[in-house]
Each structure stands twice: as C-alpha cells, then as structure tokens.
C-alpha cells in the first residue's frame with residue numbers, strides 16, 4: 001500500500017449502468033446456457049447502423065482535398081494550412097472558421113443569432129457539464145444544483161465529485177418539472193446556505209425520463225429561473241433525435257432565452273460519439289462582485305484553458321466537413337444529417353410503442369410507458385405496486401428472459417430517494433436505440449425483444 005494518508009478522498013459510488021455492463025458477460029453466459037437469445041433494451045449507445053464512419057471519412061477526405069485545391073496548392077511538398085492547423089496546438093476556442101460555420105448552421109435551425117465568441121468547445125456534452133460545474137465550484141460558497149428527479153446519471157456523478165456540492169431535485173409530471181417545486185427547491189437550497197447557479201435538465205428526449213417538456217412548461221420554468229436569478233444548464237444531445245412533426249418541435253431554452261441559458265450542443269448523437277466534438281454556448285452575464293460583471297462564456301473559456309487545454313483540432317476538422325454538403329457548400333441546416341439517423345430511430349421507436357400497445361394495451365391499469373417525442377428511451381412503469389425493479393429483478397430479466405433493461409431507481413438523486421424510499425423501484429428505462437443487427441434483421445430483433453419484454457412484464461405482474 002502506498003504510504004499516503006488521504007482521509008478526505010471518497011470512492012464514488014458505481015452507477016447502475018456500469019454495474020450492469022460489468023455483470024453482463026456472466027448473465028449473458030447464463031442466458032446462453034438456458035438457450036435464451038439476448039435482447040438489448042438497455043444500452044444508450046447510438047445504433048451501429050448510423051455510426052459507420054466510412055462514408056463520412058470519404059467525405060472528409062474529399063472536403064480536405066477541396067480546401068487544399070482552394071488554397072491553390074498543387075505542390076505535394078507544401079504543407080496545406082488545414083493540415084498544419086489540425087496537428088498544431090490550437091486555440092482554446094478551437095478553429096475560428098468551424099465555430100463561425102457552426103454558429104450560422106445551428107442558428108439557422110433554431111432561429112437565433114449565435115455569437116461565435118460565446119461558443120466554447122468541450123469534450124462532449126460530458127465535458128460541457130464538467131466545465132459548467134468547474135466554473136461555479138470556484139465560488140467561495142458551497143454550491144447546490146437543482147435538477148430533475150430522475151436525472152442524467154452523468155450529471156450526478158460529475159456534480160457530486162465536489163464534496164461540498166448538494167443536489168436539490170424536482171419531481172416531474174407529464175410536461176416537465178413541477179414549477180411550484182422548482183421554485184421551492186431553489187428557495188430551500190438558499191435557505192440552507194448554498195449558492196445556486198443553475199437548474200440542470202434535458203428538455204428534449206430526457207434521459208432517463210423518456211419524454212420532452214411541453215412548450216408551456218418551458219415558459220413557466222423560464223419565468224421561475226428569471227425571477228429567482230439562476231441559469232438553466234440545458235443538455236441537448238437529443239435535440240435532433242426528434243420525432244415530432246417539424247411544426248410541433250419545441251424550441252430549446254437557448255432559443256427562448258440565450259441570456260438565461262448555458263446550452264450544451266454535442267455531435268455525439270447527430271454525428272459520431274468517438275471524436276466528442278461539442279460546444280457550450282451562453283450569452284449569460286453574471287455579476288461576480290460588487291460593480292463587476294462577466295460573461296459566462298468568458299469565465300468558461302478561462303476555466304477551459306486551465307482544465308482541458310485545447311480541443312482536438314483533427315476532430316474539429318472532421319466536424320467542419322460535416323457542416324458542408326457533398327458539393328462542399330456550407331450546410332443550411334443539420335436536419336438532413338439528423339434525418340439519416342432519424343430513419344432508424346423513428347422506425348425503432350414505432351416498433352417499441354406499437355409493440356407495447358398491441359401486447360399490453362389491454363392492461364393500462366397495470367402498465368404505463370412514456371411515448372418519447374425525442375431521444376432514445378421510454379420509461380416503463382409497473383402500476384400494481386407489487387413489482388420491485390431492483391438489482392435482483394434486473395438480473396432475473398437477463399437470466400430468465402435474456403432481456404437487458406436498466407432500472408430507474410439509480411437515476412433519482414439522494415434527496416428524491418429520501419422523500420420517497422421507493423422512488424423508481426417500479427420503473428425501467430427501456431431503450432430502443434441499440435441492437436447488434438442491421439436492416440430487416442434489426443427490425444425483427446427489436447420486435448422480438450419487445451414481444452419478449454411484454455411477455456415478461458405480464459408474467460412478473462401475474463397477468
């Protein structure tokens with residue numbers, strides 16, 4: 001043992017999704033021994049059918065050749081500017097051209113004028129969450145974050161790395177967080193002596209809650225955060241994984257009020273997760289001392305340059321290619337990029353929801369499931385009060401039915417579990433984003449998974 005006394009260090013609890021993937025090989029073996037096929041309704045990864053990079057790599061190579069030609073470089077001995085930039089130390093803000101292009105394309109999609117100087121590159125939305133927390137952790141006061149119950153496990157994991165940070169959570173109904181409770185929790189956290197910088201949420205395709213907030217609720221939330229003087233940290237990985245008709249799509253908070261919002265864009269779901277290209281965007285102004293204010297984007301930039309140094313220039317070069325059409329003109333919109341992925345997710349969502357309806361529709365007194373307008377998940381609830389979706393239940397689902405599903409209880413912050421010890425213990429997060437097969441076989445596999453799940457649900461509920 002190293003001779004280091006580190007009494008204040010804590011071991012972070014292991015998340016349920018990590019525990020699940022650790023125990024999966026053993027459970028998978030058990031299921032195979034019983035002759036069961038494994039059904040994936042648990043993983044939150046993008047589908048392999050939409051993350052084959054080969055077409056993208058060909059497009060990137062052609063785009064770079066085009067840039068090189070535009071530079072007028074025919075001499076193979078001359079290093080093109082694009083290559084020089086991609087392999088050098090870069091600016092903490094990343095390549096300026098890519099930022100400006102992204103600002104135009106994203107701004108066009110959400111009817112807002114983005115200031116490229118307020119776009120800070122981050123390593124995925126994960127990096128954006130971390131950056132936002134890092135900025136406010138510098139405060140002299142202990143920090144409390146407001147979030148939903150349930151909320152994204154990655155946010156809880158990062159927020160609670162700081163031992164002095166607390167989480168105050170807000171229960172949700174079918175439209176979003178309960179406004180009265182949102183206001184109460186901000187006030188309570190302040191009464192308990194905390195500085196409350198933001199409310200963290202995922203308004204579109206909520207992970208894990210499996211729905212998107214209504215337009216009316218977004219307005220109510222905005223009024224509360226404005227009147228209470230806190231920001232919204234808007235995590236938006238599923239903004240384009242959107243199943244609503246174009247006219248019905250809700251606007252993200254950043255489009256409703258960029259001064260009240262720290263918005264996290266990530267290319268992980270619309271593009272590829274590997275390169276982790278992402279941007280934090282905010283026009284918020286903070287008053288940081290008497291008579292002194294600062295832009296949040298500026299504070300984030302200073303923090304980022306100390307924290308993560310520089311974004312990977314080669315990854316941003318690839319992202320720049322993604323922002324251009326096959327004829328190398330600048331895209332007007334990211335929706336056509338999303339549409340390639342949406343075809344798969346839309347189909348999968350339909351298989352899941354229509355399967356639930358066909359096989360469990362007659363038992364709406366026993367089961368409830370969300371019908372997500374975006375994202376990868378539906379939350380499935382056992383209404384009888386007799387089924388407990390704990391770790392043993394989850395293991396039995398794999399061992400007895402070959403079904404991989406994720407329990408919900410771990411997504412409830414500690415205060416939500418203190419309010420209700422059974423929070424989430426009647427729910428599962430069912431994902432429809434991932435399978436190992438493609439095309440017709442993917443459809444068949446998912447339909448079979450859904451059917452097996454419905455059979456299992458009826459069996460465990462005693463129907």
Ligand SMILES: Cc1ncc(COP(=O)(O)O)c(C=O)c1O
Nearest residue numbers: 124125126152202207235266268
């Ligand atoms: C709500 C939410 N935030 C963040 C992430 C991670 O995003 P990234 O891959 O960009 O780090 C995910 C991915 O699963 C997510 O569901």
